[in-house]
Amino acid sequence: MLIIKHKTKLRLFVPFSLILIGICYYGCHKDTKTESTANLSPTVAQAKTWYESTYPISATNSKLAVQSTGANANPSVDLSQVLKPDWAHGVTYTRFKAGVVELPLAPSAVNTVISLGHSAAIMAHYKPQYTRSSFLLINDSTGYHAYVMTIIADSTYIKNDPTKLDRDKYNKRDSDFSGFCIYSTPKGKLVSCWYYQNGQLFYSVAANPYGSGQVAQSYIGNNGKQLADLESEDCYDVSWDTYGNGELTNSEYLYTVCFESTGGSGGGGSTGGSGGGTTTGGGVGNGTTTIPCSTASGSSIITRSKSINVYGPPPGSGAPVGVASGYPPPTTTTSCDETPVTGPNTIKIVFCQGLTTQEQNSITSTVAAFSTEDCASRFLYNYFGGKTISFCITPGNYNANYNPATGGFTFSTDQMATPANADLLEHEFFHDYQNATYPGGILPYGENTTTGANNPGAVNIEFEQAVFNDIATGGRSAFSQGTPQQRDDYNTWINGLTQNGIVYPQLSPGTAAYSQFMTSYNSFLSEYNQIPGNAYTSTIINLTPQALINLFNIVTTPNC
């Protein structure tokens, strides 16, 4: 019988223990390393390093970070402390010229959800199980930015098939999606909110969570209680909810999003109305203040708050069949799908021979001034971004012109090629856009260089430009030489198309609005052609103003 003495036991125990500790340490160490970097792509690993240093888990790992109230108050829930990215399942791609790491929530968040409230009406439409949050780490030219993206799907869209949520990611959106896409910072501040119905973007509210003058999002406590003074409006208290055994066990208020269909006397834009009737309000707030947001009626806009902008409906063409191109970027200033053409941002200018350095500099400054004249000029500049365009100064019977044969621009004098006349370039760049839009370009519709007469279609091209200009700038140049009735009629038409200067017209073939637009457009075209002394008078051809329609279907509002 083997008897092991105590001393022998001790002698065996020590190395055995060391081996055991070593095994444990190695095992644990290996696990930790796996979670940290192993099996992660370099892109995800780099994003993880940035995220964990920017949003470290606090030592106490406090779930709630109740802060003081006020304009710069932090929200009641620090989401970075309660929601964690599942790094092992990150997906990387590039979108809007920025690297994206999209990550589902870690399994620890399985019983939590960001919700719109708990009333019967809300729960009927926006069930917790039809809600999904994910992390977005976007690496653009300014560095990393982190967002929590929450898709809150309408039950009418889900149709008892929660797997439909899998079709809604940052870079893809189901073509018939109905519901909300909400972006917040990891700290729990609202960034923007986008509301869709049947695949169509209806409205949005955007805050600037990092800027000054941000909207207060103070802690109101009481687990997301609906405030009485907001009940008359379409407001949602967005909260972070915890469930246990299918029952709501805790709810922490994040912020309020309001959708309001009527408004008061808002401030008018430089070209538009002086506020009122069709103005809408809504937004985010601390529960005691409503700030502009959106509505589902088709009217729009306001800017009652410093940090809130509300955007009109999206391009009328809507989403393509099947999977659409995703959700807007969190901090976008337009209701953009990926369709807007934004090439490399700089137009490459080449100069004709013989221009002095001063002339070249002046042209460069003029092009730069044009690029920021208004939202339409910004679009046009970006549309042609990356393109090489020649600029000349050559005396001639014009102020500035665009040559559709060469794609070049020419100013007639040094004076024309100065920033003070940058609006001339908006006119000419629209012709360039027309040239790119119409099959065969616009060369056939110019002036007959032999006779000096306008070719058939010249008036189509110039009238379209005039309407474009009047919509984009708020002017009424097309009929400035018309009779009072013509001017008033035209003014009423433009005001109707732009809702008194606050949106650009969204026109989709086949709709009643499109038919009405075409009827009115052609009627005004005919009248314009008959204005005595009009230099652009010509034979009218059958040409749908597709350049104008396309442009305003992309650039949706004058507030960009």
Added chain:
Amino acid sequence: MKKIILTIALLIIFIKCSAQTKLTPGEIQGKHDTFIVNKLSYHDSVRYIDIYSKSNKYNNGIPYTKEEKNRTFVPMDFRKDLHVDKDAAKQIIYTILSDKLAALKNNKETMSVLVEFETDGKITDISFTLKEDTLVSLEDIEQIDYSLRKNITATFTGENYKHYIAINYNFPVIIF
């Protein structure tokens, strides 16, 4: 006594109401001026009329100047080079219509005002666009027309404005 007071009150209201001339298409004689009212084309669900003084200078359109006909002509950029006190104009309109503001809001009315400035900055022509069923009367329009001409002037910067006979300007739409 009560009956007398009631009768007088009703009479005053009747006189005041009947003194308001409705804007119907055609020529309407105001206190000092004749106005022309037209139905505008139908572009959406709301029907509009316009009204302007028969004595406006350019009711047949503003002729092009020689410079404007020239292809080298540089149009004026009204956003930069035309300056007018929009708030003052709005205040004039709101003051004159002060008794009706609630009713106008209730009737979801808007008012567009187009003016022609001559190069000295004075208003030469004004036209108004209103809903066809507007509660604004001829008397209101005549008073607004007079006050705007008297109190509102434009200033111009740059040189381009000098090449026009008159410069068209649309005030921001007033939404009551």
